[in-house]
Amino acid sequence: MIRYALKCDDGHGFESWFQSAAAFDVLAARDMVNCPQCGSGRVEKALMAPKVDTKSALSVPASRAEEKLAALRRKVESEATYVGGGFADEARRLHDAQVETPIYGEANAQQIKGLLEDGVPIAPLPFLPKPKVN
Known part of the structure; x- marks a missing residue:
């Protein structure tokens, strides 16, 4: 049909x-x-867009790499605190206080450069935090 x-x-x-x-x-x-x-x-x-079941299509990892990426996302979200756009300030505050608390969020290129120059240990994540995903 x-x-x-x-x-x-x-x-x-x-x-x-x-x-x-x-x-x-x-x-x-x-x-x-x-x-x-x-x-x-x-x-x-008439012009018609096909119906795509994005809910199930996007919820099942298509490869081993996607499975590992999904596992990393779950780990980060369960063990770290999301600090949003205040990431640079919070990372610097925790570093200066010598507190090892896992956080994640967003920072622009200038903020990242400043953190790295000051020796604040940071790493990029291979995914956008959920609040930033449409």
Whole structure:
């Protein structure tokens, strides 16, 4: 079965299911596909985006590397505190106080350079924190 977005020559849009793409072509050629609003048999396929199940597609790692990346994300999120855009200030404060508390967040290039120049141990993460992901 295939679902098509359709429109008639008067511009009315509607959807319908067909046994196959070929079945639609045969029925349309015989004027057997009609607009439910005006009854016109002059119907054509309209532009339509395919439906993609992103919830399941994106929740299952596709490779061993994605599995390891997902495991790293879980570890960071469970063991470190998210400090957002205050990462540079918090990292510097903890370093100066000689406190080893795991944190993660965001910093711009200038802030990163300053932290590295001051000997603050930091490392980039290979993913965006969840609050920054759309």
